[in-house]
Amino acid sequence: MESPGIILAFWIFSAITVAGCLMVLVSRNLLHALVFLVLAFLGMAGLFLTLSADFIAVAQILIYAGSIAVLMVFAIMLTPLAARDNGNSLYVLPALAAGLGIAGIIGFVAVNSPWAQLTGDALKQGDPDTTVSVIGDLLVGRYVLPFEVASILLFFGLLGAIVLVHERRGARESS
Amino acid sequence: MPEGLSVTLVHYLAVSGLIFGLGTGVALSKRNAVAVLMGVELMLNAVNLTLLAFSRFSSAFAEGEEPLAGHVFVVFVLTVAAAEAAVALAMAVLVYRQRETVDLDRVNLLRG
Numbered sequence: 001m002e003s004p005g006i007i008l009a010f011w012i013f014s015a016i017t018v019a020g021c022l023m024v025l026v027s028r029n030l031l032h033a034l035v036f037l038v039l040a041f042l043g044m045a046g047l048f049l050t051l052s053a054d055f056i057a058v059a060q061i062l063i064y065a066g067s068i069a070v071l072m073v074f075a076i077m078l079t080p081l082a083a084r085d086n087g088n089s090l091y092v093l094p095a096l097a098a099g100l101g102i103a104g105i106i107g108f109v110a111v112n113s114p115w116a117q118l119t120g121d122a123l124k125q126g127d128p129d130t131t132v133s134v135i136g137d138l139l140v141g142r143y144v145l146p147f148e149v150a151s152i153l154l155f156f157g158l159l160g161a162i163v164l165v166h167e168r169r170g171a172r173e174s175s
Numbered sequence: 176m177p178e179g180l181s182v183t184l185v186h187y188l189a190v191s192g193l194i195f196g197l198g199t200g201v202a203l204s205k206r207n208a209v210a211v212l213m214g215v216e217l218m219l220n221a222v223n224l225t226l227l228a229f230s231r232f233s234s235a236f237a238e239g240e241e242p243l244a245g246h247v248f249v250v251f252v253l254t255v256a257a258a259e260a261a262v263a264l265a266m267a268v269l270v271y272r273q274r275e276t277v278d279l280d281r282v283n284l285l286r287g
Contacts, residue, residue, distance in 0.1 A: 017190070040220075
């Protein structure tokens with residue numbers, strides 16, 4: 001990781017991601033917060049690219065910056081009276097203290113742990129042109145059972161979302 | 176390039192910890208249910224970054240271990256995050272239909 005391009009890209013994408021997270025925290029309009037969240041997701045995809053994770057970076061853009069952002073736009077539009085305001089709750093100071101504490105603890109452990117100073121040689125040994133084929137082999141090979149469980153989870157997530165928002169006939173009158 | 180400037184595992188872990196802390200702050204301090212979900216997504220993203228950083232920088236794999244196992248874990252985290260977002264946003268819409276608000280300070284009854 002000594003090439004100047006990678007180092008520059010790491011700092012730029014880190015700055016974009018952290019700035020996006022901060023703007024989600026301080027933005028007063030929920031739609032603006034959502035835009036900055038998408039910016040943070042895109043910066044995170046760039047960070048994934050600097051880690052030579054091409055497939056995950058593309059999946060991040062498709063799933064997070066694409067579908068989850070659209071899903072959140074739908075949720076904001078479907079709750080019109082309540083949704084524009086991105087106000088803080090009563091517990092903003094304890095929440096910020098908890099966030100800063102967690103970040104501090106993780107940073108302290110990361111700096112002080114004796115991580116082996118490694119260069120990613122294991123990844124270079126296999127030397128795949130792309131990670132896609134290796135991930136595909138692993139998904140239908142060694143990790144085929146978690147793969148199937150994930151498909152069942154997605155199915156029930158879909159089913160649960162449909163059942164939850166389905167308006168039963170007559171439910172409106174009784175409530 | 177000078178010695179101190181190269182990007183190591185520690186840099187990625189520090190950025191990831193910072194994003195996780197900010198996500199925690201968003202998830203705990205916001206009133207709107209959708210904003211809380213944004214914080215949860217940021218936390219999941221930070222975890223993904225940690226997994227990928229360890230996968231990239233570790234060369235401590237035993238014989239026959241696959242160095243891209245971390246990437247497969249991230250695929251599963253993405254799957255769970257998508258399912259969780261769909262169900263949580265459906266629940267937000269449902270709560271709004273019942274109570275005309277998604278303000279979590281005012282959704283405090285188990286039985287409406």
